[in-house]
Amino acid sequence: MKQSDLLIFNSKGIYCxxxxxxxxxxRPVNKAIITHGHSDHARYGHKKYLTHHxxxxxxxxxxxxxxxxxxxxxxxxxxxxxxxxxxxAGHIIGxxxxxxxxxxxxxxxxxxxxxxxxxxxxPYELVKCNTMITECTFGLPAFKWKPQEIVFxxxxxxxxxxxxxxxxxxxxxYTLGKAQRILKHLDPSIGKIYTHGAVENMTExxxxxxxxxxxxxxxxxxxxxxxxxxxxxxxPSAHGTPWMRKMVPFETGTCSGWMxxxxxxxxxxxxxxxxLSDHCDWQGLLxxxxxxxxxxxxxxxxxxxxxxKYLRExxxxxxxxxxxxxxxxxxxxxxxxxxxx
Amino acid sequence: MKQFAQLIEKLxxxxxxxxxxxxxxxxxxxxxxxxxxxxMAILSHRRPPRPVNTTLLRTYAAxxxxxxxxxxxxxxxxxxxLAESIALVVPNDFHTSEKSLSTILDELILLKPQTDLEKKExxxxxxxxxxxxxxxxxxxxxxGSFRIGISQKLMTKALSQVTSVPPDELAYxxxxxxxxxxxxxxxxxxGRNEQAxxxxxxxxxxxxxxxxxxxxxxDVADWVAEHKxxxxxxxxxxxxxxxxxxxxxxxxVTDKYPEIAELVNxxxxxxxxxxxxxxxxxxxxxxxxxxxxxxxxxxxxxxILQKVSVIFKAYDLLEYNGEDIRALSYLERRAIxxxxxxxxxxxxxxxxxxMQFSSWEEVASERKLSRDKRSEGLMLKKKSASYQVGRxxxxxxxxxxxxxxxxxxxxxxxxxxGRRTNLFTDYTFGxxxxxxxxxxxxxxxxxxxxxxxxxxxxxxxxIIKKTTLERFGPVRSVAPTLVFELAFEGIAFSNRHKSGVAxxxxxxxxxxxxxxxxxxxxxxxxxxxxxx
Numbered sequence: 127m128k129q130s131d132l133l134i135f136n137s138k139g140i141y142c143x144x145x146x147x148x149x150x151x152x153r154p155v156n157k158a159i160i161t162h163g164h165s166d167h168a169r170y171g172h173k174k175y176l177t178h179h180x181x182x183x184x185x186x187x188x189x190x191x192x193x194x195x196x197x198x199x200x201x202x203x204x205x206x207x208x209x210x211x212x213x214x215a216g217h218i219i220g221x222x223x224x225x226x227x228x229x230x231x232x233x234x235x236x237x238x239x240x241x242x243x244x245x246x247x248x249p250y251e252l253v254k255c256n257t258m259i260t261e262c263t264f265g266l267p268a269f270k271w272k273p274q275e276i277v278f279x280x281x282x283x284x285x286x287x288x289x290x291x292x293x294x295x296x297x298x299x300y301t302l303g304k305a306q307r308i309l310k311h312l313d314p315s316i317g318k319i320y321t322h323g324a325v326e327n328m329t330e331x332x333x334x335x336x337x338x339x340x341x342x343x344x345x346x347x348x349x350x351x352x353x354x355x356x357x358x359x360x361x362p363s364a365h366g367t368p369w370m371r372k373m374v375p376f377e378t379g380t381c382s383g384w385m386x387x388x389x390x391x392x393x394x395x396x397x398x399x400x401x402l403s404d405h406c407d408w409q410g411l412l413x414x415x416x417x418x419x420x421x422x423x424x425x426x427x428x429x430x431x432x433x434x435k436y437l438r439e440x441x442x443x444x445x446x447x448x449x450x451x452x453x454x455x456x457x458x459x460x461x462x463x464x465x466x467x
Numbered sequence: 468m469k470q471f472a473q474l475i476e477k478l479x480x481x482x483x484x485x486x487x488x489x490x491x492x493x494x495x496x497x498x499x500x501x502x503x504x505x506x507m508a509i510l511s512h513r514r515p516p517r518p519v520n521t522t523l524l525r526t527y528a529a530x531x532x533x534x535x536x537x538x539x540x541x542x543x544x545x546x547x548x549l550a551e552s553i554a555l556v557v558p559n560d561f562h563t564s565e566k567s568l569s570t571i572l573d574e575l576i577l578l579k580p581q582t583d584l585e586k587k588e589x590x591x592x593x594x595x596x597x598x599x600x601x602x603x604x605x606x607x608x609x610x611g612s613f614r615i616g617i618s619q620k621l622m623t624k625a626l627s628q629v630t631s632v633p634p635d636e637l638a639y640x641x642x643x644x645x646x647x648x649x650x651x652x653x654x655x656x657x658g659r660n661e662q663a664x665x666x667x668x669x670x671x672x673x674x675x676x677x678x679x680x681x682x683x684x685x686d687v688a689d690w691v692a693e694h695k696x697x698x699x700x701x702x703x704x705x706x707x708x709x710x711x712x713x714x715x716x717x718x719x720v721t722d723k724y725p726e727i728a729e730l731v732n733x734x735x736x737x738x739x740x741x742x743x744x745x746x747x748x749x750x751x752x753x754x755x756x757x758x759x760x761x762x763x764x765x766x767x768x769x770x771i772l773q774k775v776s777v778i779f780k781a782y783d784l785l786e787y788n789g790e791d792i793r794a795l796s797y798l799e800r801r802a803i804x805x806x807x808x809x810x811x812x813x814x815x816x817x818x819x820x821x822m823q824f825s826s827w828e829e830v831a832s833e834r835k836l837s838r839d840k841r842s843e844g845l846m847l848k849k850k851s852a853s854y855q856v857g858r859x860x861x862x863x864x865x866x867x868x869x870x871x872x873x874x875x876x877x878x879x880x881x882x883x884x885g886r887r888t889n890l891f892t893d894y895t896f897g898x899x900x901x902x903x904x905x906x907x908x909x910x911x912x913x914x915x916x917x918x919x920x921x922x923x924x925x926x927x928x929x930i931i932k933k934t935t936l937e938r939f940g941p942v943r944s945v946a947p948t949l950v951f952e953l954a955f956e957g958i959a960f961s962n963r964h965k966s967g968v969a970x971x972x973x974x975x976x977x978x979x980x981x982x983x984x985x986x987x988x989x990x991x992x993x994x995x996x997x998x999x
């Protein structure tokens with residue numbers, strides 16, 4: 127990176143030296159623009175948080191009493207003469223891309239994003255720029271998402287058939303984002319929907335902003351019998367814990383982009399894998415880069431080396447930068463990584 | 468194809484044996500005769516020869532996906548399975564093919580002699596016309612590797628539900644030399660084709676590893692012990708003036724071992740012996756490593772025969788005078804076998820000595836002698852036991868010697884396969900050795916990829932990523948920081964290995980977090996374990 131660059135990567139995060147502002151920093155800073163509420167992007171300890179209105183209740187819920195200011199989409203604000211604006215990233219509710227402009231030069235940091243409209247969050251908006259800093263979690267040609275209608279048909283059909291066999295369906299998805307997306311598209315005519323505490327809490331925070339079907343929290347008083355045949359939404363970390371005993375007999379399903387790989391499915395020891403991601407697939411990444419008209423592309427997390435090598439081959443000035451955004455998260459089998467995918 | 472692909476998808480998506488059997492049974496109840504036969508063939512590893520090599524398949528896939536070949540290769544490294552990678556990257560817009568499994572397999576057989584251009588045209592068209600899972604299965608058939616964990620036991624159980632033929636009978640019928648070209652489903656499962664039976668081996672009776680204390684086996688007087696010889700388990704069949712030698716992998720290996728084939732003139736017709744093919748050098752049982760010079764060879768030269776000859780060490784008698792005697796007790800079968808081996812009096816036919824003990828302690832001390840006797844440990848067999856089908860508990864137990872172990876340093880790591888494709892789980896290990904200047908350096912001596920828990924693998928994976936020195940495609944060299952105790956079954960000198968030593972079945976015994984790399988063993992320590 128050059129010193130004259132509008133955004134640079136330092137030990138604390140993505141930094142705009144002219145404005146003295148960080149974006150999604152991983153060390154405590156004075157002023158942080160936060161793209162979205164997932165824990166690898168919205169961290170504890172900054173003096174001031176600037177983020178989209180919809181994200182404010184999320185990070186308050188997660189980080190407690192913080193100094194957070196809500197901003198609208200496409201509402202530019204100046205910091206030391208640098209113009210910033212937030213644009214929908216379509217990743218989860220309240221997720222933004224950050225556009226940075228100075229003397230006619232435009233940089234965009236995508237944060238995490240997906241191009242498909244998931245019916246829950248504000249859809250991804252194309253932002254033209256000179257330099258694009260993009261994630262590439264699924265930056266391999268092996269990733270190709272099916273339209274979500276098809277995936278949710280599969281999920282509802284799976285629920286139905288489990289119910290017919292007298293089994294409870296336990297579906298794992300990340301507490302923030304994936305869980306609400308699943309809830310939004312479940313067919314409540316099939317049966318009742320139960321939730322794990324972590325999912326219920328986050329959903330409660332988001333209900334004022336979203337239209338979601340009724341859910342029932344599983345408590346210690348919930349009887350095994352009343353759950354039978356229902357749908358249970360739980361974070362992946364609940365898999366294999368004693369909490370699951372109440373659901374017996376059950377079938378488990380996992381919603382994640384990684385489920386495209388047979389290996390990932392058996393590694394999670396899940397009965398059924400649904401390929402459902404809140405990130406771009408290969409074509410989604412390529413298309414948004416192309417349409418942004420950027421000539422320079424910096425890849426942050428995911429298959430960065432491979433993806434940027436390919437971009438160079440097709441004519442982009444492309445490089446990679448290390449960040450703390452869960453680096454090679456496809457490589458670690460920890461719960462957290464699969465959750466955020 | 469769709470029907471078969473759906474079966475594979477179902478088998479693939481459950482870990483529960485009952486659900487697997489149910490899925491197979493449902494398939495066998497519905498599929499047509501030819502597809503059923505092919506399914507039995509494929510799941511018992513009888514595949515048509517590979518019509519297209521995998522290098523070509525990769526270029527076809529990259530071309531169809533409109534990506535450079537290197538990008539396909541990178542994707543393959545990450546996905547970990549070639550057929551899966553291809554199924555994922557090629558475009559999948561219209562799924563029109565309604566071809567049956569057997570039609571496609573017939574086409575694949577005809578494809579083999581065709582030109583590269585014709586192959587490419589066919590393969591790419593099929594990829595475009597099949598849905599994701601069918602495409603994956605189709606490509607698996609092309610690449611010839613189809614491991615989805617369907618044991619013979621599982622398949623015969625399912626088939627039995629549909630055909631009402633008992634599983635043991637089915638296991639027997641499915642043994643030996645048949646292919647979908649040479650038989651029909653009807654004939655294989657219900658028929659009695661005498662010619663096909665001439666070479667047919669019996670299903671092997673296999674033992675589980677001893678789980679409990681010896682005392683729990685009851686009175687030692689009810690048991691006999693034998694050494695567990697370290698070669699290739701096999702069956703020698705003498706019927707109608709012909710001889711057949713089968714390996715346990717259901718491979719006909721008669722031509723590889725002319726010493727044993729000579730028995731055709733010595734064994735009475737209608738004889739089937741279960742035993743072990745062993746290397747035999749200078750009147751002494753050889754190491755498994757010695758046998759390896761014979762395993763890979765189709766034709767055997769005189770000099771090889773002189774260098775490493777083989778014998779057949781007889782364990783059991785399954786057929787005598789053309790009669791299936793598996794239901795007799797072990798002692799009864801053994802008595803006939805001993806007389807038979809004695810009368811045959813042929814240098815290639817030995818008997819595996821049967822030992823009786825008066826206490827379990829004596830059994831335990833005999834086991835300690837195993838390595839010196841060049842056996843892998845003991846087999847414990849109940850005197851009253853019949854010869855059963857497949858792996859069964861109760862009457863036979865194997866009690867192997869404790870493995871040899873050594874502490875080694877992790878030097879390279881590679882992404883795993885199958886369910887571990889996204890973790891670095893395949894490791895290369897080194898031992899210390901002084902170089903020309905006398906400095907100690909690590910020399911690679913073994914690779915291992917099993918023995919840790921998923922949690923340990925995840926931890927090691929993290930350290931590997933932090934200590935990576937260089938990347939070579941899927942492989943990383945790492946700064947030496949981790950010490951593991953490796954276990955292995957056998958050891959021998961080898962000039963094919965850089966270290967000069969070959970170890971057998973190396974695996975990770977435990978992670979020695981208590982040891983620094985300086986405390987790991989030297990190559991000298993390893994060589995000291997080689998039997999003299």
